[in-house]
Every structure is written in C-alpha cells, then in structure tokens.
Amino acid sequence: MMTRREMFQVCAGLAASPAVMAAANATGIDAGRKHVLRAVLVDRSSEARVFAEAVRTRGLAVHELGSDLGDVYAGELAPCWRREGAAPIAGLTAAAPLFYLERLAWDAGMRVVFLGRHVLESPMRHTVDGPRDAVDAFQVTARVIDWRIALANLLPALPASAPTLEPLSAVRDAFIGEDPALFSWVLAPVDRASRKVLR
Numbered sequence: 023m024m025t026r027r028e029m030f031q032v033c034a035g036l037a038a039s040p041a042v043m044a045a046a047n048a049t050g051i052d053a054g055r056k057h058v059l060r061a062v063l064v065d066r067s068s069e070a071r072v073f074a075e076a077v078r079t080r081g082l083a084v085h086e087l088g089s090d091l092g093d094v095y096a097g098e099l100a101p102c103w104r105r106e107g108a109a110p111i112a113g114l115t116a117a118a119p120l121f122y123l124e125r126l127a128w129d130a131g132m133r134v135v136f137l138g139r140h141v142l143e144s145p146m147r148h149t150v151d152g153p154r155d156a157v158d159a160f161q162v163t164a165r166v167i168d169w170r171i172a173l174a175n176l177l178p179a180l181p182a183s184a185p186t187l188e189p190l191s192a193v194r195d196a197f198i199g200e201d202p203a204l205f206s207w208v209l210a211p212v213d214r215a216s217r218k219v220l221r
C-alpha cells in the first residue's frame with residue numbers, strides 16, 4: 023500500500039509532467055507566475071487536507087479553519103487587509119465558512135472571482151466558474167491528475183483581480199440551501215469596470 027508521502031510525490035511528479043504543463047500552457051497559464059494569494063483557508067474535511075498539503079508544497083500559507091472563524095479573521099485577515107489593502111485569498115471549504123468569509127471580504131472591496139462546486143459522490147462532479155483560462159486549466163488538468171492537486175496547481179495562475187461572478191447570490195444560496203458540496207473559491211479585488219453595488 024502506498025504511503026501518504028509517496029502519494030504526494032507521485033502527484034507532484036504528475037503535476038509537473040510535460041503533458042500537464044502543456045495542457046496548462048495551451049490555455050495561456052503562465053506556470054512560472056508568482057503567487058498573488060495572501061493565504062489559503064481549508065476546513066477539516068479529508069478532501070481539503072489533501073488540497074492543503076499540495077498547496078503548502080507550493081509555498082503558500084495555509085490556515086485550517088476551526089470552530090471559530092473569527093480567530094483566522096481577527097488574527098490574520100483583518101490586520102492584513104487594513105495594513106496592505108485587499109489581498110486575495112483562496113480556499114476549499116463547505117458553503118458556510120465561504121459565506122461568512124465572503125461577507126467579511128466585502129468590506130475590503132473583494133468578491134468571489136473563482137468558484138468551484140465539488141460533489142463528493144460517485145461519480146464526482148465538478149462545476150467551476152471564473153476567469154476562462156483558470157476554468158480551462160482546471161478542467162484539462164483534473165482529467166489527468168487528482169482534482170485536488172489540479173486545483174493547487176491552478177492557484178499561481180489566478181489573476182490578482184477579475185470580474186465578480188454572477189449571480190452575486192450564488193454563495194448565499196448555497197449556504198441557505200445547506201448545499202453539502204465542497205467549494206473551492208478565490209476572493210479578490212474585482213476589476214473597477216465590473217465593480218457593482220451589492221444590496
């Protein structure tokens with residue numbers, strides 16, 4: 023049986039394989055681009071923990087959300103946003119943490135610019151929305167490697183800002199409807215031309 027460490031080594035090797043890099047490059051993704059994300063937040067699900075381990079190997083700070091989201095917000099995010107301005111964050115969580123983080127990020131001028139919905143049943147289903155290059159890169163690489171590793175590989179390619187996703191109520195609706203799916207997301211400043219007044 024393969025150990026967890028061996029699994030990550032195999033996945034990392036696959037992620038850097040010529041086929042995967044060619045697929046990423048075919049969609050216009052710059053694999054050498056510097057991370058723009060301030061932090062990545064994950065919940066305590068086993069799926070999110072695999073994603074978190076892959077993200078750590080790419081040099082990004084990862085915060086596991088406990089029972090009190092306020093700890094991460096007050097201790098890490100709010101001071102950063104006050105000091106440095108809107109700094110993009112990403113995550114893989116259930117709908118509830120995403121809903122609260124989205125509302126908190128509004129005060130910093132950020133919106134959801136990438137949203138993935140991952141239905142954890144057989145067969146797994148992934149629905150992603152965001153910048154076209156990012157969506158294409160995820161869809162191509164998730165066919166070749168583990169979707170959680172594909173998602174971690176995607177993070178460096180995400181833009182520092184992007185148009186906000188429509189509809190604006192998507193996260194709220196998932197939260198209110200108690201959607202059991204897992205959500206990958208990026209909260210970032212939106213392009214000035216696409217900024218909307220939220221009601």
